[in-house]
Amino acid sequence: MSGSLPPTRLGAVPDFELERFFDRFEFDLPYQLGSSDPQTLGLGELLAYADERQRQRWATLRLGYRTAAGDPDLRAAIAGLYPGRTSEDVLVAVGAAEALMLTFAASLAPGDRAIALTPAYQSLHEMPRAMGADLELVPVERAGGGWRFPFERLMDALRPGITALVLNTPHNPTGVAASAEQLATILRRCEDAGIRVIGDEVYRGLEWALPTPPSVTGLSDRAVAVGVTSKVYGLAGLRIGWLVTGDTDLRRRAMAIKDYTTLCAAGPSEVLATIAVSAHTALRDRTRALCEANMDALDAFVAARPDLVAWRRPAATTISVARIAAPLLARHGGDADAVLASWRGRAGVVVVPGPAFGCAADEFRLGFGRTDLPAAIQALSGAG
Numbered sequence: 001m002s003g004s005l006p007p008t009r010l011g012a013v014p015d016f017e018l019e020r021f022f023d024r025f026e027f028d029l030p031y032q033l034g035s036s037d038p039q040t041l042g043l044g045e046l047l048a049y050a051d052e053r054q055r056q057r058w059a060t061l062r063l064g065y066r067t068a069a070g071d072p073d074l075r076a077a078i079a080g081l082y083p084g085r086t087s088e089d090v091l092v093a094v095g096a097a098e099a100l101m102l103t104f105a106a107s108l109a110p111g112d113r114a115i116a117l118t119p120a121y122q123s124l125h126e127m128p129r130a131m132g133a134d135l136e137l138v139p140v141e142r143a144g145g146g147w148r149f150p151f152e153r154l155m156d157a158l159r160p161g162i163t164a165l166v167l168n169t170p171h172n173p174t175g176v177a178a179s180a181e182q183l184a185t186i187l188r189r190c191e192d193a194g195i196r197v198i199g200d201e202v203y204r205g206l207e208w209a210l211p212t213p214p215s216v217t218g219l220s221d222r223a224v225a226v227g228v229t230s231k232v233y234g235l236a237g238l239r240i241g242w243l244v245t246g247d248t249d250l251r252r253r254a255m256a257i258k259d260y261t262t263l264c265a266a267g268p269s270e271v272l273a274t275i276a277v278s279a280h281t282a283l284r285d286r287t288r289a290l291c292e293a294n295m296d297a298l299d300a301f302v303a304a305r306p307d308l309v310a311w312r313r314p315a316a317t318t319i320s321v322a323r324i325a326a327p328l329l330a331r332h333g334g335d336a337d338a339v340l341a342s343w344r345g346r347a348g349v350v351v352v353p354g355p356a357f358g359c360a361a362d363e364f365r366l367g368f369g370r371t372d373l374p375a376a377i378q379a380l381s382g383a384g
Helices: 017-025 043-047 052-059 072-079 095-107 123-130 151-157 180-193 248-258 267-278 280-304 326-331 336-347 373-383
Strands: 090-093 113-118 134-139 141-143 146-148 164-168 196-200 224-228 241-245 319-324 363-367
Touching: 043 267, 052 267, 072 090, 072 241, 072 267, 090 095, 090 248, 095 123, 095 196, 095 224, 095 241, 095 248, 113 123, 113 151, 123 134, 123 164, 134 151, 151 180, 164 180, 180 196, 241 248, 267 280, 280 373, 319 326, 319 336, 326 336, 336 373
Parallel strands: 113 134, 113 164, 164 196, 196 224
Antiparallel strands: 090 241, 141 146, 224 241, 319 363
């Protein structure tokens, strides 16, 4: 028997503001300038990375149930991304959303105390609360028109009695990231204090201003790292995520919960994800090159049209928080929603309003991983 599981109150979760927003606007307008995933690969493009065995597996795949923990080849490929971990340390999930939910459900209970950064992807706040945990928020720091990882504030918050640290680095939506030295220091403090680190690492490998640090699961056996195929690989539609941890008991509890959620991932997605993860370096470099070119284009756009948008390059990820420039906001009577509505109506450009992440009304999430970014900012310039 798997043993008892922490009680939850999932029925109490509020609407997911980002997902409700995308449900209205994601597929009806031509330019998605707020999306976090980079340009998607086509099926033929992905299969070009497959070796002979992977092509044979794809050609002969039977569409039945899969093993709940995940395809063995996929788990082995994922483990290869985490030095010191094996396939036994990997649990495959349906997207990072399920991996996070399983992790929170398996590790938090009513009365636990957790820490998370703010602003944040909403599930990093609402899922711990849904498990009954008390959540303390540490703000990402504003610095010089951009953002800075709040290392000192975070260290101060790691007090006795804290159960878990939800550590989103590289960070959505600001694009800040902890350095290797900062991460090691945080993990040592948490180890000493008995605090579990839950690392949302879906953008790991897309650092621009610093080297890629080690995963939290390489720094602590109790830590959990969450990854996904959507951000680094440009394969959001596969709906494959994972959690990696050396904590056998946590994986057992997460597996027991998964039996009540998705049971297993889709076979075609697992085979295709195995191809992608096996080609990690090539696909990561593809995304990096596209993002770096687009950041250059954004720099030029903001320099040419400071009356429209204020923006600074982030330290990492495919996204950042930009601001509606004061002159444009004034032309719309100070109404940020009216500005974003005019961008959608006049330019066909969708960005994500800041309040969907806990940012200010005149801020928005700007994504720079799509190939049509130059056309999108040209449309914005014409509509401004």
